[in-house]
Amino acid sequence: MDIGYTEAQLRVAAVAAVRAPSLHNTQPWRLRLRDGGIEVLADRSRRLPATDPSGWGVRVACGAALFNLRIALAVAGTPARVRLRPDPAEPDLLARLVPDLPRRPTPAEQSLCAAIPRRFSNRLPFWPDPVPADVRWRLGEAAQAEQCWLELLIGVSAVSAFGEIARSAHRVLERDPAYRAETERWLRREPAPDGVPAWAAGPQREPQDVLPARGFGGRDRAPGRDFEPEPLVGVLGSAGNTAVDQVIAGQALQRLLLVATDAGLGVSMLSQPIEVPTAREQLRLSLGRFGTPQMVLRIGYGQPGRPTARRDVDEVLDLPAVST
Numbered sequence: 277m278d279i280g281y282t283e284a285q286l287r288v289a290a291v292a293a294v295r296a297p298s299l300h301n302t303q304p305w306r307l308r309l310r311d312g313g314i315e316v317l318a319d320r321s322r323r324l325p326a327t328d329p330s331g332w333g334v335r336v337a338c339g340a341a342l343f344n345l346r347i348a349l350a351v352a353g354t355p356a357r358v359r360l361r362p363d364p365a366e367p368d369l370l371a372r373l374v375p376d377l378p379r380r381p382t383p384a385e386q387s388l389c390a391a392i393p394r395r396f397s398n399r400l401p402f403w404p405d406p407v408p409a410d411v412r413w414r415l416g417e418a419a420q421a422e423q424c425w426l427e428l429l430i431g432v433s434a435v436s437a438f439g440e441i442a443r444s445a446h447r448v449l450e451r452d453p454a455y456r457a458e459t460e461r462w463l464r465r466e467p468a469p470d471g472v473p474a475w476a477a478g479p480q481r482e483p484q485d486v487l488p489a490r491g492f493g494g495r496d497r498a499p500g501r502d503f504e505p506e507p508l509v510g511v512l513g514s515a516g517n518t519a520v521d522q523v524i525a526g527q528a529l530q531r532l533l534l535v536a537t538d539a540g541l542g543v544s545m546l547s548q549p550i551e552v553p554t555a556r557e558q559l560r561l562s563l564g565r566f567g568t569p570q571m572v573l574r575i576g577y578g579q580p581g582r583p584t585a586r587r588d589v590d591e592v593l594d595l596p597a598v599s600t
């Protein structure tokens with residue numbers, strides 16, 4: 277009887293896993309096949325020391341990769357049972373997936389899986405068209421399905437109050453030369469398997485912008501091509517802020533991004549107010565919610581774009597040695 281996942285099943289699912297988003301496209305994950313289980317590990321060597329001293333970003337990215345793994349395995353007819361941080365002695369082991377009873381994928385799983393290769397960060401200005409109420413509701417439902425919450429900021433005053441928090445967090449980060457050097461190091465002007473390509477950057481920041489886009493060296497904008505004046509901003513939060521909560525938040529983030537992609541929406545992420553502890557606390561208080569904000573999203577209808585590169589799947593796989 278088949279009691280575990282095979283290398284072939286892992287390879288198929290890994291192609292989906294590595295499409296997950298990560299801070300500066302660092303791809304800080306490893307996937308291991310052990311005793312028939314697929315394991316997701318944080319790759320410490322790819323953490324950003326200045327931008328992500330606590331490892332929050334690594335765990336959120338690994339959570340997003342874990343969600344893609346779950347969906348890809350389910351669509352292949354071999355859904356997983358998941359244990360988060362199964363071994364206290366190995367803190368970098370974030371999740372272990374073992375086969376559950378085989379079953380047919382649901383239509384929802386199939387739509388989410390089809391969205392995996394189409395999703396990308398859209399940092400360009402969005403069209404002014406509002407996001408309809410039923411789509412907003414689906415986004416909130418996606419967060420809840422993964423034990424998280426999504427707070428959509430409605431109205432000019434909520435968005436401009438958030439903009440102030442985000443801009444001051446951005447200024448705090450930009451004052452640190454190590455942070456600036458790190459961002460520069462992950463910017464790619466030539467084709468590369470990781471990092472943020474210059475073509476994926478939004479336009480250069482300008483003083484009138486409500487939200488502080490991260491400086492990935494974008495182009496000057498054409499006159500009149502400002503960002504939408506009243507963006508739809510969503511704050512994704514989790515119940516707590518342990519390592520497990522951050523992996524849970526990563527899964528919720530990815531479900532939400534895939535639901536948005538499936539609905540034809542563009543999304544960009546904005547995490548400066550999460551990375552600066554005082555800004556994160558201000559954001560939490562301004563929302564009046566229990567729990568911890570884990571990511572901020574700008575959501576809207578945008579111009580088409582394309583996915584960024586990833587490293588070869590073989591670079592992230594750790595397979596059992598073949599005995600001879």
Ligand SMILES: Cc1cc2nc3c(=O)[nH]c(=O)nc-3n(C[C@H](O)[C@H](O)[C@H](O)COP(=O)(O)O)c2cc1C
Pocket residue numbers: 295296297298299300301302332333334336337395396397398399471472490544545546547548583584
């Ligand atoms: C934890 C985390 C934080 C991120 N923060 C930002 C951010 O502040 N600004 C931004 O433009 N993108 C941010 N991103 C998006 C990444 O830059 C993006 O996922 C990566 O470059 C890969 O590109 P893709 O999303 O198009 O696949 C973040 C992603 C994650 C997972």
